[in-house]
Amino acid sequence: MKLSRISSVVAAAAIAPAVLFASPAVAADTATSPASSAPDTASDAKPDTQGNAKADENNRFAILEIIHKSKPDSRVYEAAQAAMNGSPEDRVRFLEEGYELAQFADDRLRTVRILSVGGKGVRREAGEALKKGTHEALRQFLEVGQYKARDEDNRVEIFTILVTAKPGSALYDAVQEALDGSPEDRTRFLEVGQHAARETDDSILVTRIAMTGGPHVKEAARKALWSGKAADVRHFLDVGQHEARKLDEAEAAKDKDKDNGKENAKDGQESKDGQGAKDGKATDGDKQKQKQDGTKDPEESNDTTGVKPAVAISSTGSSDAQLASTGASSATPWVIGGSAVALTAGAGLILTSRRRTSSES
Structure with missing residues (x-):
């Protein structure tokens, strides 16, 4: 009997350091944020109050199990370590009431942390649990209430995203x-x-921009897509496409200036040709028009005979000079009228003279 007890104590002493040193690492690997971690469950271990070595050995194993499940920075972990280092009575007291009190303190602290990072629904439920102030209310929130409230907040957040999402998009x-x-x-x-x-939506948008963009835009879009990195695609949409479009616009403006220079040179040549025609050199178009109108070009009017049409010019140098060749002018009626008056006056004088001669005879 004594040998069996000694072997049990030796075995417990042998595995205790391994469990104690290993438990922090396990807790660190499984630790998550207060908003997403699963609630701790209370241990069902009860103290062995027989008061003998076997009972204390059982209590040690129960406390070691609690330490293994607890986080290194929790009140439960600290209280369990103190019980392991204390007397058999300390271990019994921890299992009877100390563990529950430490767990209540941890649950309260954990509820406060969840409240600080939770959404509207989570904050509401956490506040009600803290307001009640009972361990049962805290456990209800940690095990059930927080998850229902979080799903409520998730729905609200997803509906907010739905408002900004375009129908048909991924x-x-x-x-x-x-x-x-x-x-x-x-x-x-x-x-x-x-x-x-x-x-996915960003990649589709980059492809569409590349289809309608200039050379620089197409090249920048190709590099962003082929990189395979979402950050490069996002950078193209936020910055790269605008920089590339400026380069395309600058080159387009440069090409336009070249085209305007050629057009100005063409207009200058045409103006020069027009000035030459104005100085007395008829253009081919003018010569063709003169031929259609039945007139000759001044340069072509000097034929081989050297004969020019005669034009009669009056002594007055008026514009009626051309009428001299036909014997009619604007002064002809007045000349005829004057001659008639003169003839009438002469006839009267002759008749008067004859009457006087006959009366004297």
Whole structure:
């Protein structure tokens, strides 16, 4: 009997350091944020109050199990370590009431942390649990209430994303699936799905911009897509496309200036040709028009005979000179009228003279 007790104590002493030194690492690997970690469950271990060595050995194993499940910075972990280092009575007291009190303190602290980082629904439920002030209310919130409230907040956040998503986009479709799915689907969408959908939509948008952009825009879009990195695609949409478009616009303006220079040179040549025609050199077009009108070019009017049409010029140098060749002018009626008056006057004088001669005879 004594040998069996000694062997049990030796075995417990042998594994205790391994458990104590290993428990912090396990806790660190499984630790998560207050908003997403699963609630701790109270241990069902009860103290062995027989008061003998076997009972104390059982209590040690129960406390070691609690330490293994607890976080190194928790009140439960610290109280359990103190009980392991204390007397058998300390271990019994810890298992009877100390563990419950330490767990209540940890649950209260954990509820406060969740409240500080939670959404509207989570803050509401956490506040009600803290207001009640009972360990049962805290356990209810940690085990059930926080998850229902978090799904409520997730729905609100997903609806906010839905307002900004364009119908037909990958993000819009992913939002609809999340709303129709389970609470886990909504959590997965907010953590992973929405980012994957946004990357898909960004890649499609870059492709569309490249199809209508200039050479520099196309090249920048190609590099962003072929890099395979979402950050490069996002940088192109935020910055790269605008820089590339400025380069394309600068080159287009430069080409336009060259075209304007050629056009100005062409206009200058035409102006020079027009000035030459004005100085007395008829252009081919003018010569052709003169031939159609039946007139000759001044340069072509000097034929081989050297004969020019005669033009009669009056002594007055008036514009009626051309009428001299036909014997009619604007002064002809006055000349005729004057001659008639003169003839009438002469006839009268002759008749008067004859009457006087006959009377004298």
